Amino acid sequence: MEPPIGGRVLSRIRFQRCTWDFITTVFYVRGITVTLLSNFVVVEKSDCCRYPAYLLAFINDLDIKNIKQNPMAYLCSLDMLLLSVLMFASVSVFLYRRRSRPVTNWPVFGMAPDLILNAYRVHDFATDLLKQSNGTFMLKGPWFANMDMLVTSDPTNIHYMLSKNFPNYPKGPEFRKIFDILGDGIFNSDHEVWEIQRKTTMSLLKHPDFNSHLEKNIRNKIEKGLLPLLDLISHNQQAIDLQEIFQRFTFDAICALLLDYDPETLSVHLPYNACEKAFTDAEEALLWRHVLPERVWKLQQRFGMGKEKKLTEACKVFDEFIYKCLSRKEEEFGNDGRVEKEETTGLLESLMTSFQGQTGISGDSRRFLKDTILNLMIAGRDTTSTALSWFFYLLAQNPSIESKIRREIENEVGDADWKSLGVKELRGLVYLHGGLCEALRLYPPVALEHKSPYDADVLPSGHAVNENSKIILSFYSMGRMEWIWGKDCMEFKPERWFSEGGKGGVKHEPSYKFTAFHAGPRTCLGKEMGFIQMKMVAIAIIYHYHVEVVEGHMVCPGDSIILQMKYGLKVRLIPIN
Incomplete structure (x- = not known):
């Protein structure tokens, strides 16, 4: 030029x-x-x-x-x-x-200058460092800031910390300090409190009405919320932010499932909902707590500045929204908020009942219930919507794969309607399952994990750690390592997940290699629920539309603890005849 x-x-x-x-x-x-x-x-x-x-x-x-x-x-x-x-x-x-060269460990400031300059691409920055250092790298912070971090993407280290020596690697005080908004929820707790949270969540997922409630809830939201909106947008030949649509969908769905309340943010007019938007502000602030020295972000928190101001406001919005829903439900069962066991029929009632007289809960049991719900809302809204966004972006870049998935769906549906596909039929859609797994491998919604050892230890990689060590597990980087996934690791290949011989089965990868749903005792309890929701939404869209990213729209990870797209996913919908 x-x-x-x-x-x-x-x-x-x-x-x-x-x-x-x-x-x-x-x-x-x-x-x-x-x-x-x-x-x-x-x-x-x-x-x-x-x-x-x-x-x-x-x-x-x-x-x-x-x-x-x-x-x-x-x-x-x-x-x-x-x-x-x-x-x-x-x-x-x-x-x-x-x-083009390794980061410099400067006197006094350590490697902080490189970290700050690369904050806008922090996950790729970590990947670059890990590729140069065989999967484990010591990131030195300023000597006065207590920011030294051991970053690893080595599956042997991951397996050791999350499974083999799990008791020695709790969330720890540093994690709880950074993720204080999660309270005593399942993502933020250890030991007895974590056992209570996990037991409660498992009982919720095993509730007799859970699977039928889940399928009915998602199908209802697709038919009455998602498809009417997409039909209108397609008819008007408009461009939409598909990531925002997915966030609204999953927010409505998880609220209806957990709180017996549908805020109906996914409607034709796309109404503003403060709670739905607060998640994004909170998650951006949490990532910056990993980048900035603790003294800096605590100073911002104290004086209500920067990202910390938005995080404080988001916490108030969460509390107001959840407590309001709890009060509404409590009014149905009397002023004291107690629920008679023989009267429990819904999921929220089951949660409320499970905490009545529960030992091991210190302080306000109502706050404990709020923390539980907030953690489950984050899992239900953000991880699923993020995975779907990256999945459809990858499909748009690989139209031949989109066509194969559509043919698979059409073959399964046959002469019936797409609505006839139930949970059992979903398991037979191998190509769709492989595509979703590829999206999760390349763009895991939870891109990193934070650990601190309880006692001094030596990792399989040979790195010594102690109770003051901060360890970052980079799940994002793992999907980009040739020595883990092969030289084609950056390719979107659903076939990677076919069983040997490709005869209709799904290949199993160990959780310490495919970490999208975590690993070990903390493996995500909602894995099956997440796949059901993603598959039902994906089928509804792929069966009706070809998704095309708007020309010129830039797609890249945002500055968030959840791997959302920084500028959303602007697409046009082309109806399938």
């Missing part, structure tokens, strides 16, 4: 696949032309589909005003643009040079 006529190139900086040309009157960046006009500049955007996410975010964040005469043109102040360009170019060149 040649510079515009009349422009004199002052300098050229090559950064990965992008070329920046700084010109006296005009400069451009692969598809973006910036013309200097007195005190303003015209920024014309085209061919954005080839932009990396960070560059598109930089352009979109500029203070831009639309020019009516030219819909492709925008205005912004010259001073701010030039300052932003110079800062961005400097950081970009520095990062590009730094990526």
Whole structure:
């Protein structure tokens, strides 16, 4: 691409696949032309589909005003643009040079400068480090911040900590400090409290009405919420954020399942719900607690600044929403909130009953119930919606695989309707199952786990740890390691999950290798429930539509403890005849 006529190139900086040309009157960046006009500049955007996410975010964040005469043109102040360009170019060149060599352990500051500069791509940054260090890397923080972290993606280490020597690797005080919003929920508890939470959750999943309630609940939400909305959007030829649709779907579904209350956020008008949106704010703040020194984020928390301010507000929203639902249910059973066992018929009633007179619960049992519900809501809303988002993104990049899954569904349905597929039939859809497993392998919703040993120990990799050690288990990186998944590890291959010979079976991978549902005693109890929900939603959409990502839309992981897409998933729906 040649510079515009009349422009004199002052300098050229090559950064990965992008070329920046700084010109006296005009400069451009692969598809973006910036013309200097007195005190303003015209920024014309085209061919954005080839932009990396960070560059598109930089352009979109500029203070831009639309020019009516030219819909492709925008205005912004010259001073701010030039300052932003110079800062961005400097950081970009520095990062590009730094990526090609190991991180530096600076005096006083340790490796914190590299970590902060790569915070926008923290999961890929960890993957780069782990590839250079045989799967385990000691990340040194500032000497004054207590931020040293041992990062690992080694399956032998994972198996050792999550299974073989499980008692020595509890969540620990550091985990509970970072994830304090989870209270005494199952994801945040250890020992006796964890046993109570796990026993309660297992009894919930084994409830006589659970499976029928689950299937009925999901099917009802698909037929009355999801498909009518998608039909309207498709008819109007609109683009939608499919990630937001999935988040609303799973939020409504888990609320209806756990709280006997459907907030109906998945409706034609897409109403705003503070609780549904609060999850995203909270999860972003939790990731930054892993990046920033504890003193920094605690200072932000104390003075109500930055991400911590949003996290505090989100906690208030969670409490208000859940306690309101509990009060509504308690009113049905009397003012004291006690439920007679012979009257329990729903899932919320079962939860309320299970905590009555429960030993091992200290403090407010109502708060304990709230913590339990919040943990289950996070599991039900965020992990499933995130997995579905990445699954449909990968299908859009691999239309031949989408066609194979659609044929598999059509063959299973036959002359009947897609609604005829029950839980039993879902297990026979091997290609669909393989596709979902691939999405979970490449983009695990819970991308990392935090551990601290109870006693001093030596990991199978030879790394010594003690009770003050912080260990990060990078599940995201595991799916990208050739020595774990082969040289084709970055390919989306549902066939990877076919049993030997490919005769209709699903291949089993050990949980310490495929960690999307955790491993060992803490293996996700809702694994089967998650697959049922994902398959029912995927079938309904694939059977009716071809999903196409909007041209130019950038897809990359966001800054969140849950591996959501930073800019959502903007798609168009093409009806299948």
